[in-house]
Amino acid sequence: MSELNDMTGKTLRAFAPASTGNVSLGFDLLGAALKPIDGTVLGDEVDLELADEFSLAVEGAFAHKLPADPDTNIVTRCYQHFVKVMSEKGVELPPVKMTLHKHLPIGSGLGSSAASVVAALHGLNEFYGQLLGDVPFNQHELLLIMGELEGQISGSVHYDNVAPCYLGGLTLMAEQADTLALQLPTFKHWYWVACYSGITVSTAAARDILPKQVSMPNTLKFGRQLAVFVDALYRQDEKLAVNMMTDVIAEPYRKSLLPHFDESREFAMQNGAMAFGISGSGPTVFAVCDNLEQAQTISTWLQENYIQNDTGFSHVCQLDEQGAVAKDISA
């Protein structure tokens, strides 16, 4: 322990933003990190400090929606996995006390479990990095671990929430041994309205209702849309890009789980939205606008008409280009 830096009394806080998976046209392959323009914290935070033994405390607006036993919390599993891998490398890490500030609703389509996984693992990497003098895992290695942990909870390994949440911006999954995700160019003037209705849709259940096979016409449309969308981003051809933003894979089946989805789309598209769809596996919906006033009108309408209970909310967002961050919050 003598060669370790002194972290006594230091508290590090890691933040990981909300994210929207699929972006309609890229099922499991596209994702974007979101940040409300009014400064609301939309993401999970994890605090870390040295302790005699590991513990996890859970606070925040959605803490009571998680299982009471901290051992079943994905943050505990992140810690256990992190120290196990380091131990296998011959590095025994001193325990930490972790506090999860659970701001994101569970089963919301905003990458709630991904935000906890990313905040926990990024926080652990930065905290132990300061202790050891260098981060234990590089960005690629850490993203691999994030995908694995998120997969344990959502029933399948898909990176479209963890990758944008960790890296920021709009990401395309490459899933290659040396390149997991690619960061794409974006339209900086786009506003993304994100409205969470307040009901819970489990990702595993929303995957179960999808057909196991996709028809030939839909396969061809999916491939064309994704390829043309990426090209349009690189050429900053906004009209072509939004024309590609439709979902032939999941939305036709999943919208039956979302009360008022069709009216919401109709209102949004008639009031200036360039695209509208389900965020991840829902129930959050998103609308893309190039005009702030229209985005605000749509957000207000969704707040009044799409939200089902008092846990729902609606935010006008832009893309969070930064992704996960960590800062020293020691008193």
Ligand SMILES: Nc1ncnc2c1ncn2[C@@H]1O[C@H](COP(=O)(O)OP(=O)(O)OP(=O)(O)O)[C@@H](O)[C@H]1O
């Ligand atoms: N820290 C955590 N954050 C979120 N979910 C957690 C966490 N720890 C354990 N869980 C459990 O993981 C499951 C997450 O389910 P699911 O993947 O449907 O939600 P989600 O990640 O919130 O979905 P979405 O990506 O749609 O926001 C729930 O059963 C929840 O109780």
Ligand SMILES: N[C@@H](CCO)C(=O)O
């Ligand atoms: N791509 C995943 C995201 C889940 O948030 C799905 O749609 O099932």
